[in-house]
Amino acid sequence: MPQETKSLYEFGQFRFDPREHLLLCGGKPVSLSPKAFEILLALIQSNGRLLTKAELMQQVWPDSFVEESNLTVNISALRRALGETAGGLQFIETVPKLGYRFVAPVTETPYESQSIATPQIAAVATVRMPETPAPVVARRTGFRRWRLVASAPLVAAILVSAFLIFSRPAKLTDKDVIVLADFANSTGDAVFDDALRQGLSSELEQSPFLNLMSDERIGQTLSLMARPKDTRLTRDLASEVCQRTASAAVLHGTINQIGTQYLLTLKAMNCANGDSLGSAEEQAADKNHVLDALGKIASRMRNQLGESLASVQKYDAPPENITTPSLEALKAYSLGYQAMVVKSDYAASIPLFQRAIDLDPNFAMAYARMGTSYSDVNETVRGAESVQRAYELRKRVSEREEFYISEHYEIFVTGNLEAARKVDELSMQTYPRDTPYTNLGLIYSELGDYDQALAAYQNAL
Numbered sequence: 001m002p003q004e005t006k007s008l009y010e011f012g013q014f015r016f017d018p019r020e021h022l023l024l025c026g027g028k029p030v031s032l033s034p035k036a037f038e039i040l041l042a043l044i045q046s047n048g049r050l051l052t053k054a055e056l057m058q059q060v061w062p063d064s065f066v067e068e069s070n071l072t073v074n075i076s077a078l079r080r081a082l083g084e085t086a087g088g089l090q091f092i093e094t095v096p097k098l099g100y101r102f103v104a105p106v107t108e109t110p111y112e113s114q115s116i117a118t119p120q121i122a123a124v125a126t127v128r129m130p131e132t133p134a135p136v137v138a139r140r141t142g143f144r145r146w147r148l149v150a151s152a153p154l155v156a157a158i159l160v161s162a163f164l165i166f167s168r169p170a171k172l173t174d175k176d177v178i179v180l181a182d183f184a185n186s187t188g189d190a191v192f193d194d195a196l197r198q199g200l201s202s203e204l205e206q207s208p209f210l211n212l213m214s215d216e217r218i219g220q221t222l223s224l225m226a227r228p229k230d231t232r233l234t235r236d237l238a239s240e241v242c243q244r245t246a247s248a249a250v251l252h253g254t255i256n257q258i259g260t261q262y263l264l265t266l267k268a269m270n271c272a273n274g275d276s277l278g279s280a281e282e283q284a285a286d287k288n289h290v291l292d293a294l295g296k297i298a299s300r301m302r303n304q305l306g307e308s309l310a311s312v313q314k315y316d317a318p319p320e321n322i323t324t325p326s327l328e329a330l331k332a333y334s335l336g337y338q339a340m341v342v343k344s345d346y347a348a349s350i351p352l353f354q355r356a357i358d359l360d361p362n363f364a365m366a367y368a369r370m371g372t373s374y375s376d377v378n379e380t381v382r383g384a385e386s387v388q389r390a391y392e393l394r395k396r397v398s399e400r401e402e403f404y405i406s407e408h409y410e411i412f413v414t415g416n417l418e419a420a421r422k423v424d425e426l427s428m429q430t431y432p433r434d435t436p437y438t439n440l441g442l443i444y445s446e447l448g449d450y451d452q453a454l455a456a457y458q459n460a461l
Contacts, residue, residue: 171306
């Protein structure tokens with residue numbers, strides 16, 4: 001720890017207890033890695049003073065040589081945990097090229113003055129039985145020592161509870177990679193073949209936690225398997241891609257028609273051993289409500305795979321915003337995306353994106369992708385016009401997609417590289433795996449900040 005810790009700290013809605021290694025928000029625990037926890041403690045104890053990057057790295061990694069990117073990643077994780085927002089709530093101030101400063105007012109309370117101990121977090125369960133003097137509680141840091149004179153049924157109840165809890169499938173971490181398979185479509189309606197996977201991908205990519213394998217990498221893996229890059233990804237083929245890339249899980253879905261209704265099912269499977277990691281299903285009253293059902297099962301699956309409920313709620317734009325209410329438009333967009341991203345055929349993607357826009361004139365991401373494709377074939381005027389329209393519709397999209405649109409708007413329309421840099425740096429705080437580091441490197445280079453450019457290119461690699 002940076003200093004001897006004799007106090008609790010409170011700031012905003014947070015209560016920070018260094019002795020118990022605990023951060024609470026509104027009385028609920030906030031998950032932090034050990035290094036992120038130490039960085040937060042160092043920043044709080046600096047009393048608003050600037051801590052240089054070198055000072056922080058020396059305090060948190062005193063006996064190790066680490067890259068500056070380790071500090072950047074942990075700072076980004078801290079910002080997410082504290083709920084910082086672009087242009088809004090802020091606890092940690094970045095001083096460009098120097099370091100960081102904790103800017104929120106902090107109330108410090110010595111432990112000795114606490115009349116009531118810091119609340120303990122029940123990580124397992126509280127078992128209550130008749131005439132039992134006290135509940136059995138599992139603490140965050142381990143089990144309390146406890147004495148119990150009890151009957152055999154009580155002991156059996158405790159053992160059964162423990163078995164049910166600890167035998168649940170292990171959840172994923174934010175380092176685990178997930179391969180997304182195509183939906184198995186038994187309805188006979190071809191519109192679902194491409195649209196549902198694209199819609200589900202857009203839903204899941206809102207998550208700062210889940211790590212979906214990119215379509216580019218899936219295409220590269222399929223090529224190594226002597227298959228076309230755009231081969232339909234069945235559940236079995238997705239499992240093979242997952243195993244070949246040492247990824248963690250496969251997500252595969254089905255859609256079935258029952259009369260006028262549709263049943264959507266989504267399952268997660270450990271691709272190493274076939275164990276189930278979660279499942280969700282939702283019924284749509286008719287074809288027009290299929291995308292709504294897709295959004296619901298995506299939200300439930302995110303939580304089952306380990307993402308906190310608070311994160312799911314925060315990054316959970318409705319399907320019609322992050323995609324489109326039109327299945328036909330979504331299918332055309334999916335085909336355009338495959339041509340653009342998987343095949344790098346930008347010219348072929350343009351009419352497909354235009355088809356999506358014709359079907360839904362408010363499809364923001366179709367305008368944005370079409371603008372990028374126009375720019376890649378050197379039709380810069382048309383590219384700027386498309387991105388401009390996407391920017392006008394940006395309030396209809398998810399936060400992740402808004403970063404994409406805003407960055408391209410500043411590059412292609414305004415030419416304001418400083419504004420584009422700020423967009424990318426904000427994106428890096430929320431979506432460090434999805435930040436366009438190559439673009440950021442180019443921007444830093446144009447602005448003459450070559451050290452930052454080099455770091456961005458290293459991250460891209």
